[in-house]
Amino acid sequence: MRQRVLAVLGGISMYRLVLFALAGLAAIALGLSLAGLVGPSAGEILASFAVLALSISAVDAAAQRVLRLPWRIESSLVTALILLFVLQPSLTPAGLGGTALAGVLASLSKYLIAWRGRHILNPAAFGAAVVTVFGLGTFSAWWVGTPWLALFVALSGLIVLWRTEKVRLMLVFLLVVVVVSVVRQAVQSQEFGIPFSAGEALPAALTQTPYLFLGAFMLSEPLTLPPRRWQQYSVAALVGVLAGWPIAVGSLFTLGQERALLIGNLFAFAFALRSSVRLVLTERTFVTPTAQELTFRTKGRLRFVAGQYLELEVPHRNPDARGTRREFSIVSAPADLPTLRIAYKDGDQKHPSSYKRALKAAEPGAVLAVTGTWGDFVLPRGRTPVLMVAAGIGVTPFVSQLRQLQATGAERDVVLIYVASEAAELAFRDELAATGVRTIVFTRDEPAELPAHWAWAQGARLDAEALQRVVPDLAARHAYISGPPRLIADLAPALQKARAVTTDAFAGY
Incomplete structure (x- = not known):
């Protein structure tokens, strides 16, 4: 099911999907405001968004013209919508001026605080943090953290997280931030002699805080995450601790919410590719x-x-x-x-x-x-037997892995199943054959002149029965499957008997 949903979402660009999700959330917030169910008025929301959209779009357009880059209106509007939910909406000249400044700073950070085309800091978090810490007309109120919006934030966030395959990252963040937040409430309640109920504190930590929005739309931004999954989980845990238990910096401010995210961004940058390539x-x-x-x-x-x-x-x-x-x-x-x-x-x-x-x-x-x-589509450590299932051009990571094994002289028990629409679509045949790996080909027509250690599946369709027949020791193997999401969705059920399954879908970003 995950792969089928990913296949549908993969047809929409990442920026456009996030834009639609945030725009829908803003429309819902506007309706709730008209009903008096959220803090800011409809006028404050509309005015603040207009100021943010104009200021960010103007800076983006000017900067990208100077740098001779294409202007992406989706990126400008996404930043504006995120800041809309973070900053305190206002109708006062001072408040709107501070809002415009936050938008300008957020936009400038994309170009001035960047490394090789990737953001070092989340732009919206940077803009909000600066105006809040220095008291420049407005402040980060995170008014999105209200029970009336919690369900809508969760649903729209889930769509984005599914598209970026960051659902597990979000779960790690939520687990850490909610636990730390509840522990903080318990400690403070005991310190000040206030009654404490874990049954009330747990749901409140999810529905009365901005944690859902922070995790789904800001922490999960691919441009500020490190490359490996364990590194991303480390960043999520760090941000969860700092956001759940804000640390006071003297009498100036606390390290909470967007400032916690900025520290996580710096931690993530330490893992990133540093050299100019x-x-x-x-x-x-x-x-x-x-x-x-x-x-x-x-x-x-x-x-x-x-x-x-x-x-x-x-x-x-x-x-x-x-x-x-x-x-x-x-x-x-x-x-x-x-x-x-x-x-x-x-x-x-x-x-x-x-x-x-x-x-x-x-x-x-x-x-x-x-x-x-x-990426984490890498072979497991040790000598665990491996099954590789490649669909079409999805064979590319396996070519890299098998060539590396061959180059280093490492021995590994590997079986490759190569699925293609027809024999002519079997790419890298000579390179794969040179590795000596046992290969079973699933194509409609019979390939000509197969190597001795290759076999054609007689035109059979790859399903659970065929897989079990050609790989009888499937239960002992770690299965890797690579290809388009729709094909992975079709083939994944056949791999459930494997020791473990790792997938690599070509959804892109």
């Missing part, structure tokens, strides 16, 4: 009738683990809603550096995105930027 395109080839491989020479120090992916930026004029960045699994092994290869589906699309058109137009010698390497 550029890729020089050296060769372009078709590896199947519908898939291309790009070969690059790296300029700068690049580190990755076999099975991870990179985010490649291709600036171009008039980008569509999916933007100028894409994620690609790395085909080459770490041992192949400074040569690096990626592959992507290309030839079967009638209406390719502006990004793919720009990437297709890149000629040898073109220099592109890597904004990071990410």
Whole structure:
């Protein structure tokens, strides 16, 4: 079910999905305000949003014009909507002036406090923190943390978290922040002799605080998260502790909410790729009738683990809603550096995105930027037997892993199941054959001249029965499956008998 939902959400750009979710939440908040159920008035909400949208859009447009980058209105509006729920809405000149300043600071932070195209600090949190700490006309009120909005925040946040596959990150954050918050209430109640009820404190920590909004729409932002899952969980736990038990900094302010998030952002940046990495395109080839491989020479120090992916930026004029960045699994092994290869589906699309058109137009010698390497789709430690299930171009991370095993001389019990629409769509046959890994091919037509350790599944469809037949020791293997979300959704039930299952869906960001 998770993969089927991801397949649907994957058709919407990340910025646009977040924008729709926040816009819907703002419309609900406006209705609740008209009914007198939330603090700010409808006029304050509308005026504050107008000021935020204008100030952020103006700075974004000017900065991106100077930097010769495409202006993305979705990004500007997302920042404006987040700040709308964080700052205290106002109709006073001083309040609206402070709101505009927060928007300007948030927008500027995207360009001045950034590293290789990625934010170091959450823009909205930075803008809100500065105006609050220095008392510049407004302050962070987090009025979104009200019981009337809690359910709507949870539902809209779940859609975003499902799309970014950060539901577990949110659960870690909520567990830590709620526990710490309840413990803090218990300690303070005992200290001041106030009655305390855990049964009341627990639901209040979820419905009467901004924790749901902070986790779903700010902590989960991919541009400020570290690459590995355990690193992301560490950041979530740190932010949860600081937000749940705000620490006083003298008599000036406390480290709560957006300031806790900013500290988490700095902690996350410590894990990030630090060096400036550029890729020089050296060769372009078709590896199947519908898939291309790009070969690059790296300029700068690049580190990755076999099975991870990179985010490649291709600036171009008039980008569509999916933007100028894409994620690609790395085909080459770490041992192949400074040569690096990626592959992507290309030839079967009638209406390719502006990004793919720009990437297709890149000629040898073109220099592109890597904004990071990410992912936990890596082989388990030890000697656990492995089953690899690749759907189409989803074979790319497995090529990297198998090449790395071959290059390092490591021995591993691996079975590869390769699913493709037809034999012509089997990419990297020679490289895979050279690794000596036992491979079972599921295609409608019979591939010609298969290596001795390869077998064709006789045109059978991969299902639970076929999988159990070709891999009788499935229960002893850690299964990895890579491909489009819809295919993963179809194949995942067949892997439930495996020792463990790890999936890698191409939803992108």
